[in-house]
Amino acid sequence: MPDWSYQTIFRPLLFRLPAKLARDFTLQAMGSLSRIPGGSFIIRTMGHMEASPILESKLAGIPLRYPVGLSSGLDPNGTAHKALAQFGLGFIEIGPVTIEEHTSSSIVIQRDSPNEAIIYSDAGINEGLHQMVARLRAKQGHGLPLMLRIKSTPGCTPLQARKELLAMMEALSYYAASFYIETLDANWALADTIAHLQALQQEARMLPTVKPMLLYIPLDYPLEALEQLMELIKLEQAWSGAVIGDTIRTAEGDWTGRAAKPLTLDKVRCVRLYNRSASFSLIASGGIHQPLDALELMDEGADYVQINSGLVYSGPGLPKRINEAVIYEKIRGEEEPLPASFWLNWGWMCFLGIGMIVGGFLAWVIAATVVVLPYDISFLGMEPRILDQANPLVLQFMSHDRVTLAGTMISIGILYYQLARHGLSKGQHWTKIALFTSAAVGFTSFFLFLGHGYFDPLHALVSLLLLPMFILSMRGIKERPSWERPNLVNDRTWRLAQWGQLMMVTLGISLAIGGIVISTVGITQVFVPQDLTYLCMTPTMLNEINERLLPLIAHDRAGFGGALFSDAIAMLTIALWGINQGQRWLWWTFLLGGLPGFIAGLSVHLTIGYTDFIHLLPAYFALMLYVFGLVFLYPYLMKGQKNPRAGLLPNANYPKS
Structure with missing residues (x-):
């Protein structure tokens, strides 16, 4: 409680x-x-x-x-x-x-x-x-x-x-x-x-x-x-x-x-x-x-x-x-230690975040245009035009999965970069736990791609490139207290921020549940009823078009679910542990970290005409939490507080350890 x-x-x-x-x-x-x-x-x-x-x-x-x-x-x-x-x-x-x-x-x-x-x-x-x-x-x-x-x-x-x-x-x-x-x-x-x-x-x-x-x-x-x-x-x-x-x-x-x-x-x-x-x-x-x-x-x-x-x-x-x-x-009045060396640990997490952002943008462009890559075509043994002739909605459906994955990748990258730049560099314990937990989940989710027997070489290559950065970022972190002045009073701004934090925590939990559900569906039945209604086909009919089509789609869905769960863990830990008055970078992290995911998810559904209300209801609910969370947290994080102890000498008459 x-x-x-x-x-x-x-x-x-x-x-x-x-x-x-x-x-x-x-x-x-x-x-x-x-x-x-x-x-x-x-x-x-x-x-x-x-x-x-x-x-x-x-x-x-x-x-x-x-x-x-x-x-x-x-x-x-x-x-x-x-x-x-x-x-x-x-x-x-x-x-x-x-x-x-x-x-x-x-x-x-x-x-x-x-x-x-x-x-x-x-x-x-x-x-x-x-x-x-x-x-x-x-x-x-x-x-x-x-x-x-x-x-x-x-x-x-x-x-x-x-x-x-x-x-x-x-x-x-x-x-x-x-x-x-x-x-x-x-x-x-x-x-x-x-x-x-x-x-x-x-x-x-x-x-x-x-x-x-x-x-x-x-x-x-x-x-x-x-x-x-x-x-x-x-x-x-x-x-x-x-x-x-x-x-x-x-x-x-x-x-x-x-x-x-x-x-x-x-x-x-x-x-x-x-x-x-x-x-x-x-x-x-x-x-x-x-x-x-x-x-x-x-x-x-x-x-x-x-x-x-x-x-x-x-x-x-x-x-x-x-x-x-x-x-x-x-500690106030003491000189704040300089951030750790960029190359010691936190810089590698920045590179990992930038890599996720760049990879997400490239994946978005591909998913919104050609949709499938050469190795996808090789796995299917079927050209996209033939698949499009069999059912023009299939490629659009695959595009919807891959665009949402791309947006989630960008969100993860932004969160990682911000946590590394503003938290890990200063030895903040909670940012280390947040990054470790989220990244560990993200890398582990790679194995979900193998659930239906499809091996994604590009994803494997990206994972191999990013994994050393993750390992290097977790080494030699010296934890230090925060030199940021904490909240001291139970004023209206603080009480309003409790509502904002509730919104963001609920958002993180909701996204985590969504990631688990999507991954579970992806590695089991692949589709939900609304998906099949949009495609106007049953799994059996899709299998008749190409027996490798279901494994390919399942790989996309499981991968997106794993990425969403990783994103949710990062968002949830920030909301649970990181919120402190005057931390402007946290508000920008919430704003910038959430936008790519919502823009990708909602825009692609509108673009391909997949606008089933029940299917999009979780996204609408998440968007509502996101917007209200940002509004309620804005005064607390962005405007800070007047110092009620201004004029007092640091450590004056203070109990000794």
């Missing part, structure tokens, strides 16, 4: 359901998908979060791949943790856990959509220590560090709270990467609070297994009390860090949402003012609904962020977007 499908389809539908039902349904669906064979691969493919050494860090000695964590309130039972772990998360919070079970006869969740907020009837509901141990004993399905938030019973004395917390730490230490200690009580005297925290830290060191401890600071803990506490106790001398919570207790319930960011900023500033040690980790989790929110909290001293309501309102792509923003913030 990437952002392009969540924002456009799933969120409007889910928000029509009661909040709790929508949450449970979504988590159950995601969890079920992650558990089926290949489910995790599908999730990773849809999001394609690239791990980067730039993002790697250690929180109190715990290795983290990403600086973004998942708040416990979003999936309290861990139903979809395996799926969510694929979204670019570095750690997962679990809790709160209390010594005794805390339940409610009526669990209610409300949405405040205009304010992008969620209200839980009681965010402290949990199954208790015993059941939590039993649940954690089961296989988690992922390898992310678990940050267990343990909470003392509200209203208890500091001594009682300490006993509960120590008991929970001892029971849960095997499963916890670290503990979030939720024990601050605004009703305790300041001296009692300080004594309690110091005693807890000392006694925790005596446990059989010692894990890092971070003080959990509720979002609604009075700022004045927090300032007094920070003045009198140096957390950095005894604690591994602190966590700023994301909920506020109100008359309606526990509230969390976008408006929590100012409160979170205040507490981040307060804690960081008195705890500046680099070894003291500060985690912020309230009000993060777009990458800019995370960056602003990090600018004020947060090392990590956790997301809750932001995932509901912004979509599952939020962790990936934050990660990309953090990478950019860490």
